[in-house]
Amino acid sequence: MCSCGESRRGWGPYAPSPVLFLSLFVSAAPFGLLGEETRQVSLEVPGWPDHPQNLLHIRAVGPNSTLHYVWSSLGPPAVVLVATNTPHSVLSINWTRLLSPEPDGGLAVLPKDSIQFSSALVFTRPATLSATFWGHPARDPAGTFANGSLAFRVQAFDRAGRAAQPPRLLHTADTCQLELVLAGASPRGNRSLFGIEVATLGQGPGCPVIQERHSIDDEYAPAVFQLDQLLWGSPPSGFVQWRPVVFSQEQADRDSALSCQASPLHPTLAHSLPPTLAHSLPQSPVVQAFFGPQQNYCTFSLTFGASTGPGYWDQHYLSWSVLLGLGPPPVDALSPLILGIMAVALGAPGLLLLGVGVALLLHRTHPSEYRSIT
Amino acid sequence: MEEEGEEARALLAGGPDEARSGAPAASQVLSALCDPSRLAHRLLVLMLMCFLGFGSYFCYDNPAALQTQIQRDMQVNTTKFMLLYAWYSWPNVVLCFLGGFLIDRVFGIRWGTIIFICFVCIGQVIFALGGIFNAFWLMELGRFVFGIGGESLAVAQNTYAVSWFKGKELNLVFGLQLSMARIGSTVNMNLMGWLYSKIEASLGSAGPTTLGATLLIGGITCILSLICALALAYLDQRAEKILHKEQGKTGEVIKLTDIKDFSLPLWLIFIICVGYYVVVFPFIGLGKIFFIEKFGFSSQAASAINSVVYIISAPMSPVFGLLVDKTGKNIIWVLCAVTTTLVSHMMLAFTMWNPWIAMCLLGLSYSLLACALWPMVAFLVPEHQLGTAYGFMQSIQNLGLAIISIIAGMILDTRGYLFLEVFFIACVSVALLSVVLLYLVNHAQGGSLNYSTRQREEMMVSHTE
Numbered sequence: 001m002c003s004c005g006e007s008r009r010g011w012g013p014y015a016p017s018p019v020l021f022l023s024l025f026v027s028a029a030p031f032g033l034l035g036e037e038t039r040q041v042s043l044e045v046p047g048w049p050d051h052p053q054n055l056l057h058i059r060a061v062g063p064n065s066t067l068h069y070v071w072s073s074l075g076p077p078a079v080v081l082v083a084t085n086t087p088h089s090v091l092s093i094n095w096t097r098l099l100s101p102e103p104d105g106g107l108a109v110l111p112k113d114s115i116q117f118s119s120a121l122v123f124t125r126p127a128t129l130s131a132t133f134w135g136h137p138a139r140d141p142a143g144t145f146a147n148g149s150l151a152f153r154v155q156a157f158d159r160a161g162r163a164a165q166p167p168r169l170l171h172t173a174d175t176c177q178l179e180l181v182l183a184g185a186s187p188r189g190n191r192s193l194f195g196i197e198v199a200t201l202g203q204g205p206g207c208p209v210i211q212e213r214h215s216i217d218d219e220y221a222p223a224v225f226q227l228d229q230l231l232w233g234s235p236p237s238g239f240v241q242w243r244p245v246v247f248s249q250e251q252a253d254r255d256s257a258l259s260c261q262a263s264p265l266h267p268t269l270a271h272s273l274p275p276t277l278a279h280s281l282p283q284s285p286v287v288q289a290f291f292g293p294q295q296n297y298c299t300f301s302l303t304f305g306a307s308t309g310p311g312y313w314d315q316h317y318l319s320w321s322v323l324l325g326l327g328p329p330p331v332d333a334l335s336p337l338i339l340g341i342m343a344v345a346l347g348a349p350g351l352l353l354l355g356v357g358v359a360l361l362l363h364r365t366h367p368s369e370y371r372s373i374t
Numbered sequence: 375m376e377e378e379g380e381e382a383r384a385l386l387a388g389g390p391d392e393a394r395s396g397a398p399a400a401s402q403v404l405s406a407l408c409d410p411s412r413l414a415h416r417l418l419v420l421m422l423m424c425f426l427g428f429g430s431y432f433c434y435d436n437p438a439a440l441q442t443q444i445q446r447d448m449q450v451n452t453t454k455f456m457l458l459y460a461w462y463s464w465p466n467v468v469l470c471f472l473g474g475f476l477i478d479r480v481f482g483i484r485w486g487t488i489i490f491i492c493f494v495c496i497g498q499v500i501f502a503l504g505g506i507f508n509a510f511w512l513m514e515l516g517r518f519v520f521g522i523g524g525e526s527l528a529v530a531q532n533t534y535a536v537s538w539f540k541g542k543e544l545n546l547v548f549g550l551q552l553s554m555a556r557i558g559s560t561v562n563m564n565l566m567g568w569l570y571s572k573i574e575a576s577l578g579s580a581g582p583t584t585l586g587a588t589l590l591i592g593g594i595t596c597i598l599s600l601i602c603a604l605a606l607a608y609l610d611q612r613a614e615k616i617l618h619k620e621q622g623k624t625g626e627v628i629k630l631t632d633i634k635d636f637s638l639p640l641w642l643i644f645i646i647c648v649g650y651y652v653v654v655f656p657f658i659g660l661g662k663i664f665f666i667e668k669f670g671f672s673s674q675a676a677s678a679i680n681s682v683v684y685i686i687s688a689p690m691s692p693v694f695g696l697l698v699d700k701t702g703k704n705i706i707w708v709l710c711a712v713t714t715t716l717v718s719h720m721m722l723a724f725t726m727w728n729p730w731i732a733m734c735l736l737g738l739s740y741s742l743l744a745c746a747l748w749p750m751v752a753f754l755v756p757e758h759q760l761g762t763a764y765g766f767m768q769s770i771q772n773l774g775l776a777i778i779s780i781i782a783g784m785i786l787d788t789r790g791y792l793f794l795e796v797f798f799i800a801c802v803s804v805a806l807l808s809v810v811l812l813y814l815v816n817h818a819q820g821g822s823l824n825y826s827t828r829q830r831e832e833m834m835v836s837h838t839e
Contacts, residue, residue, distance in 0.1 A: 216668075216724055222790035223667045254787050255451050308580065309446050338796050345796075345803035352810045360817075 038159040039173040046093055058156045058176060061087050067326055068109055069176050070286060077152055078122040078284035081238060083326045084114040098289050106289035117237040117326060120287045125197040148185030154178055166252040167243040167321060168220035170332055175325030182318040194312055195303040199281055202296035203232060207265040210300065217332055221245060222254045228262055229329050239329040242322040246304040248314050258305040260320065265298040410613035416538060419609055420547060422602045423534050424554035429599030430524045431558035433498050436592055438659045439566035439677055447585045448510050456783030459659050461514045462521035463776035469522065470768040473529040474626030474761055483622045484607035487530040491603045493523025498593040505586030529624060537622025549692035556688040563681035566592060567673055626761030633766060639821060640754050642812040647747060647767055648774035649805030650712060653719065653798040654740055655775055656782045658683060664791050669729055679733055686737030694745040702826040705816060707746035709809045714739035716802045723795035750823055
């Protein structure tokens with residue numbers, strides 16, 4: 001297996017044909033604060049004549065707070081998450097500034113003093129990782145994505161629930177799910193591995209750590225006992241959560257599950273001197289517009305699959321789901337079915353044993369039987 | 375030498391007294407080995423009998439040792455993978471009744487053994503060819519043929535043992551045979567994965583051909599067993615001529631109509647048997663990947679821990695046998711064994727504790743249950759129905775294994791390992807309920823299943839007066 005650093009091929013400007021799919025979940029009555037039951041969710045695509053579909057704004061309103069997710073494909077795919085403590089905050093977009101080379105201040109959530117938490121995630125480089133092309137530098141003119149597509153499916157939720165598609169991540173009203181689907185791209189080698197590089201804003205001196213949580217529960221993602229999460233702040237005011245599994249078929253089941261490995265986060269400067277390919281990050285105008293000129297990012301990369309066994313080469317399809325949201329991440333619990341079966345399985349013999357014990361105790365008071373005379 | 379001669383007389387009634395003196399040592403040893411009435415010869419025969427079952431038990435668990443490779447190379451999901459175990463069990467639902475009949479009336483013990491081992495060898499070869507030709511249906515056929523020979527071979531092995539060792543050593547011989555079988559399973563678990571990687575390295579790639587080659591090499595153990603069977607047949611025939619000993623018979627009489635006479639305690643014992651064994655063998659069949667995925671073990675370590683149940687049962691079966699013989703109270707021992715298995719599966723399901731603990735507990739309880747459960751049938755059933763009762767018990771055990779193997783595979787594909795473990799816990803719970811009910815029924819009927827050894831001896835004495 002190659003190490004992700006050296007053999008990665010860069011992709012300067014982002015994809016020729018990204019497609020954003022939208023899912024809409026609109027609901028009934030709102031409820032509670034950040035971390036509470038339901039929210040009123042709305043999606044809008046703010047338009048501008050030349051860039052009609054490159055921005056998606058999801059607004060999840062609760063009685064005391066609002067969550068804003070701004071997804072964009074201007075530049076690399078990115079999302080800005082903002083949480084405010086009022087149900088009346090709005091997103092204001094200054095398109096001329098946003099589309100200019102210096103987009104600082106082009107995006108804002110008003111009123112500014114109501115912002116409780118904000119962060120961003122940028123998917124800087126989808127790339128082909130291939131052991132056979134180890135160490136080759138160079139740009140990528142090979143037209144890998146000529147016939148394929150990289151799709152970002154975004155789903156926002158109004159209430160807690162569980163996704164129907166594996167890996168069936170548990171979501172709440174404070175979360176948003178992204179499904180990354182890579183289809184049809186022609187790999188460069190026989191057993192090329194794909195991966196993706198993800199950047200997030202560096203907060204504070206070091207970079208956060210990806211936590212691997214091991215659990216006993218693999219009900220919803222068979223044979224995957226691990227949950228990876230990246231927390232912003234402590235106590236966590238935001239998170240990114242995913243299961244280290246990626247599926248190589250649309251019919252996502254255990255046969256098509258591949259491993260997904262994440263490298264640790266390392267700090268990256270947006271521009272390094274002298275500028276080298278390996279270290280310059282594609283900039284997202286939306287992130288720059290909201291946060292101002294940012295130099296410190298923390299990046300990690302995910303590798304999909306392994307060099308042996310099933311992989312992308314089977315059906316030229318890969319799908320990976322990740323959940324991001326605000327507040328503490330949702331925690332999986334055992335399903336009621338399992339708890340019910342365990343209750344019966346342990347309860348019935350237990351009760352019977354108890355009954356037998358009691359009956360035996362009572363019987364001791366009876367006189368012993370006569371022995372038959374042979 | 376005197377003692378040897380006396381021992382030979384005591385253990386093999388009617389054997390001629392051999393008091394040789396004055397002959398040189400080397401030829402004395404040789405003559406001891408060649409004389410069927412002498413201990414040395416019978417030890418040779420014992421060794422051959424033990425290796426008789428080695429090949430069959432070695433190859434039975436080949437799928438478990440190579441689960442990852444089979445699922446990857448043949449591109450099957452877990453449900454289809456478990457069919458390899460189900461097909462082994464299907465023929466034995468019927469053959470358990472016919473084994474005794476075939477050995478006593480049709481083939482005779484010598485030819486019977488050779489024929490059964492030939493089925494084992496041919497089955498394993500077909501299984502391997504399924505890999506080489508990349509045809510999963512051929513692998514299933516191979517396991518079916520393998521199954522026809524495998525279980526009946528155990529009956530043949532036992533018949534040989536009774537024929538040569540009737541008397542006090544019989545339990546020891548049964549124990550040794552079982553231990554050898556378990557050693558075969560253990561060696562398989564730890565060897566086959568390594569063998570596959572070696573063949574992959576020499577052939578240059580993984581794939582169905584590599585798998586088939588590995589299985590063929592594993593089948594060499596079956597050839598070894600075949601040689602033992604041929605040698606054993608020759609020695610048995612020779613002993614018959616020298617000692618005028620009769621050819622061994624199982625003495626089993628199967629009358630299916632006897633089934634209606636089975637009492638409630640016996641049916642409860644059947645339920646315990648099925649409910650218990652379906653959480654041991656299918657679990658071991660699927661265990662390797664469980665230990666790799668949940669506990670992060672390497673492939674080699676996962677194979678090792680999967681074989682712990684067999685490793686422990688090899689020495690502990692005779693020990694527990696002695697324990698149960700000395701103390702009696704079979705139902706209490708069965709209760710202990712079933713409860714320990716329940717605890718073991720709960721540890722594996724709901725905790726991340728080191729699985730070595732749980733697997734050792736499983737191994738101990740598995741050995742204990744075998745020693746305490748099967749003799750109870752003999753206490754409940756008159757001698758002329760014993761063959762039918764044991765045949766029926768093995769038949770439904772195989773039926774349960776065949777069905778539950780498939781269900782386990784399906785559960786794993788759709789719901790994962792936690793749900794599978796909960797399912798197994800439910801099965802053990804059914805067995806546990808049955809044990810408690812058995813205790814109640816036995817107590818209410820004034821039965822003798824739970825007597826201590828002394829009580830049982832008193833009962834035997836009072837019956838013969």
